[in-house]
Amino acid sequence: MAKVTYNERSWAIDVISSIEVFLANKSWHFKGAGGESTISNNKKSLFPDVLLFKDLTKDIIVQGWELKMPDTQINDAELISNAIKKAKILKRDSFLLWNVKSAVLHIRNGDNFEIHKSWNDININSRLEVKPNEQLWKDLLFEILADLNGFFESGEISEVTSQEILSIDEVIDVVLENTTNTAETLKAKARTTRLLDAEINLWWNSSSNEYGFTSSQTEHKLPTLAMVVLTDWVFKIIFAHILKKHFIEAKEIENIERSTSIVDAIEILTSISQKCNFWNIFSPNLGQQFISETAWNELTELNHFLSTVNIEAIEIEILHQLLQSTITTAKRKVAGQFSTPNKLADLLTRLTIDDKTKIVIDPCCGTGTIIKQAYELKEEYEINSNDILDTIWASDKHSFPIQLSTLSMAKPSNIGRIVNVFGSNVIELNQGDTIEFQNPNNGEIVEKEFPIVDYVVSNLPFIKSKEMKVLNPHIVDINDWIKEEAETTETLSGKSDIFAYIPFYLHQFLSENGKIGLILSNAWLGTDYGEKFLELFQKFFKIDFVVISGKGKWFNNADVVTTILVASKKDPKTPTTDASEISFCTLKEELEEIDDIKTLSDNIIVNTESENLTINRYSVAQINSFEDFGIPWSGYFSNLSWVANVKDRFINTSDIFHFTRGERRGWNPMFYPASGHNIEQEYIKPVLKHLRGTTNLECVSNAEAFCCSRSIEELENLGHNGAIAWINSFENQRNGTNRPLPEVLAKPNMYWYEMSTENMADFVANVNYDKSLFIAKFENRSFIDQRMIGFSVKDEYLQENKTLYLALLNSTVSLFLIESFGFGRGLGALDLRATKFERDFKILNPNILTDEQKLQIVELFRPMMQRNRLPLEQELESADRIAFENALMGIYGISEYYEPIKNSLKQLYRIRFAVKD
Incomplete structure (x- = not known):
């Protein structure tokens, strides 16, 4: 025995x-x-x-x-x-x-x-x-x-x-450890099965770009398919268990045990689909039956675990989060979409969809939240379910979002009906194209023609230009169409994120009076490429509303700060009239805390402010005037009624100052030596490395920079062995990508170890501001680091008192311009644009002052120089600041606009920090 x-x-x-x-x-x-x-x-x-x-x-x-x-x-x-x-x-x-x-x-x-x-x-x-x-x-x-x-x-x-039951990203990481052995299983099967081999080849030819490869990079073909197959199994298993909360028939998934074969498991999934719909989710995918034995053991273990946990008792939001986290880890590590909150989707659809009977699409449907809200909006207006399904469309470049969007519209009344959710890259959608769907009951092919669309509602992907050029290398082709349609030579900036390109593709299948409602990163409001995007966008669309949060971020799982942009299609050859108006709306409460989204949307549409909504509405003519003055769109969420009355009192700072950027040489340990370096003092220059330790409006250098413009031979002749030893200590070092430093640091007409000292500054501004807005003055001209903007007084103005300039640079109205020039990031920091600053930063014109007025301004400003700076809102209310500003505004004859200017600055400042509320 x-x-x-x-x-x-x-x-x-x-x-x-x-x-x-x-x-x-x-x-x-x-x-x-x-x-x-x-x-x-x-x-x-x-x-x-x-x-x-x-x-x-x-x-x-x-x-x-x-x-x-x-x-x-x-x-x-x-x-x-x-x-x-x-x-x-x-x-x-x-x-x-x-x-x-x-x-x-x-x-x-x-x-x-x-x-x-x-x-x-x-x-x-x-x-x-x-x-x-x-x-x-x-x-x-x-x-x-x-x-x-x-x-x-x-x-x-x-x-x-x-109630979170597991970290799906950790699960997928473990399952994906089977990529190599599953690829070998696929390879062995393809070697003996010609049909499978052909199907894999055709799949790779059409899909390789989605995964960052070209079809010629066949060495990535089977590993990529293995990853797709393994993650697809994870999706299917998790979906089936979540369905148990809705359909008792889905409990069949618990019949998949360790001893169950893959073929039998596929039959179980097919049975669940036939009884519960969701063919998009459970339909067989290429190669899914050819995974390795170890991978299958882990997948059945996952299934056993989910069978153990009482999923039916878990809140649906927790289960939905489980699905959303899957998208991030498995298929969107580069393409970074984030799940749209329900109330944000609700607001977006209500602001965009005027006629509830017409056709709506979300062409980047992600987790399906927005298209679900469009569905529910139509239900609210008592459109029958057949008409709703006929007029709701959704697509996505990736397969998993298609599964999620299908799930989001799954209702018992829809079982047996085709939902118009399909796979497509948004830039490849064309009216009249034939779209293939599968009958949810039997898998038979059903063909539909892609229609002219009346409304597009979408949370566009947050993909930076660098990754975009890998994932969608041909997206920039739209520039040729833009130039032709708008009869312009202008194109989108090559630094544009993906969201800047997509609206122009949408324009092509929108109906004549169609509208788009988009959730976008706020980068378009405060970047150089955003300016070009806006210029071209307004040729093709009339902007109706721009909505931002004035309290809290809309996306908790992202650093990105977002906006809603709603616009109507127009003929690019017909300019928008100067009288046309745009509403810039700020939500004063956290969106999740606003109970009545319908009333909120009604107030925005009829231009009525409320306890949770501020609206600043400007005509195109007013906006043109603001832009001429240098105020970008990020400033339009404040009351700018004062601008027209004060703009003639200002002068461009570029008339008085030369601007300089901080030097960037790329290897800080070499160019910013620590103490004990033994370098001859001649080659050590004072440098302002950062403004963190600057507590008032005057700054001093806080680091040393190695600045040597002599050759090694010259140094040897001079006997400057300290500098030689310092240079030699880095000569054989390599950077993070294993390249020699002399190669990495090489610059035309410079030694590889040389850093220029030509860019000296009298004043310095930060590139990233936090709670204190200010411009600081050097006692003596100094060298600055790369994360700052320096400006030196032009020769013809050198005789002027620099404290006068410091006072004007730090006036409330100048601080307003600084606040408006950048855009807030996820943690509340202000990202300032150096190009914008140099081009458009203005101060009250000192050239129109009498000597007596200049002296008065300087004397009133001195108390502020003799104390520490304060966080902005405290600074604006300090007694010495108020006395200074009242006198300054009086001298320039604009006293009545002091409070409105101050309030505008506070509004923008509070909006920036609202993301941290």
Whole structure:
């Protein structure tokens, strides 16, 4: 008779049973244990051997345990590494290791896990001793449980309040470790199956660009397909389990076990689709049955785990977040879309869709939130479900968003109906094209013609120009169409992010009076490429509304700050009339806190302010005037009624100053030596490295720069061995990409170790401002670093008192211009445009002042120079600032506009910091 071995799996089952019995009738922090169905004899597994649950329904996991026999050391590196990986998969901050003899609790501290408690060894030293000494390890088990309960109750282990069941990105990372072996499986099958080989080749020819490759880079073909197949299986499994919350038939997914073949699993998914719809999600995909054995083991383990967790009890928002996180990790690491909040989608659709009976599309549908809101808007206006499905379209370049959008419109009344969700790159959509769909019941092909569209509503992808040129290299071809249609020589800037190109593609399939409603990064309001985008965009569209948040960010999972842009299609050859108006709307409450989005949208449309809405409405003629003065669109969310009355009092700073940028040489350790460098003082120049330590309006250098314009031969002749030694110490170093520094730092007409000292400044402005807006003055001209803008007084103005210039540069109206010139980033910092600053920054004109007036301004400004700067809102209300501004405005004859100017500055400043609220 074969000998039965008592192994980790056997012991884990006994441990779980013992915990369940021990916790019965106890009101502890955790109420039960599980994990029997996820325990695997495989060395590589996704989930812990034991799971502690917060409640009897087993829908919140508080901790995972990793179990080993005594022949595995408790400090084994691989054991600890695997346990950390599994804790991250479960999104939990602690885990327990137990090898029968010893137990150790690890708790997260920052990015690492550290030992929090160890339990004393018991006298069990081999796996043969485990079963006979059951009571001994049970006593230790009960001690561990009691201690853990105390740690949870005291807060030493952080409270688990979230129903998040796993980190899908960690799961996919582990599953994708099977990319190579799955690629080998696909390769072996393609070698013996000509049809599969042909299908893979055709797929690669059409899809390689989506993954950053060309079709000729065939070495990436099978690994890429392997990744697609593996992630697609993860999607299918997770979707099926989430469907259990809606359809009891979806519980068939629990029939996929370790022993289930891939072919049988595909049949189970097909059966679920036939009973629950969702053919877009469960339909067979190329190569999905040819994954490696290890990959399939992990996928079935994932399925077992999800079968263990009580998904039906988990809030739908948590499950939706699970799906959204999948998109980020699996297919959008470069193409970075973010899930649109429901209320933002609701506002967007209400502002854009006038006629609820007409055709709507989201051509970058992502997770499907926006198109779902368009669907519900039509329902609200009692459009019947057949007409809704006929007039709602959605597409995306990637397959997973198509699955999500299909799910977002899935309702019991729609089962058996085709939803117009399909795969396409937005730039390839053309009216009249034939779009193929599949009957959700039987998979048969149904052809539809892509229509003229009345409304486009979309959260455009946030893809920087560099990545865009890899993912969509031909998108810039739209520039030729722009030039032809608008009869212009202008094109979009080569630095434009992807959102700048897409509206011009949308224009081509919009109906004559069609509208677009887009969610865009706020970069178009305050960048150089945004200026060019706006200029061309207004040739093709009449802008109706621009909406921003004045409190909080709309996207919690992104640093990007966003806007809503709603515009109507127009003929690019017909200019917009000067009388045409644009509403610049600021939400004064967090969008999620505004209960009535319908009323909010109504107020925007009829131009009525409310307790949660501010509107500044300007005509095209007024906007042209603002632009002439130098105020960009980011400034139009404040009241600018004062501008026309004061603009003739100003002068361009470029008339008085030369602007200079800080020097950038690319290897700070060399060019900014630390103390003890032994370089001759002749080659050491004072430099302002940053303004962080500058507390008032005068600054001094805070670092030393190595500036040597002599050859090595000259240095040798002079005996300047300190400089020679310094240069030689870097000559053989390499940068992060392993290139020699002399090669990396080479510049025309300069030695590789040379940094110019020509760019000296009298005044300096930051490129990134935080809470204090200011321009500082050097006592003596100084060298500045790259993250600042310097300006020096032109020769013809050198006799003027620099304190007068400092006073004018720091007046409230100049601070307003600084605030308007940049755009706020996710953390509230102001990204200032150096080109904009140099071109359009203005100050009150000193050339029209009398000597007496100049002296008065200087004297009133001195108290502000003699104290520390204050955060802007405090600064504007300080007594010395008010006295100075009142006198300054009086001298220039614009006193009545002081408060409006100050209020405009405060409005923009508060909007910038609203993202942190």
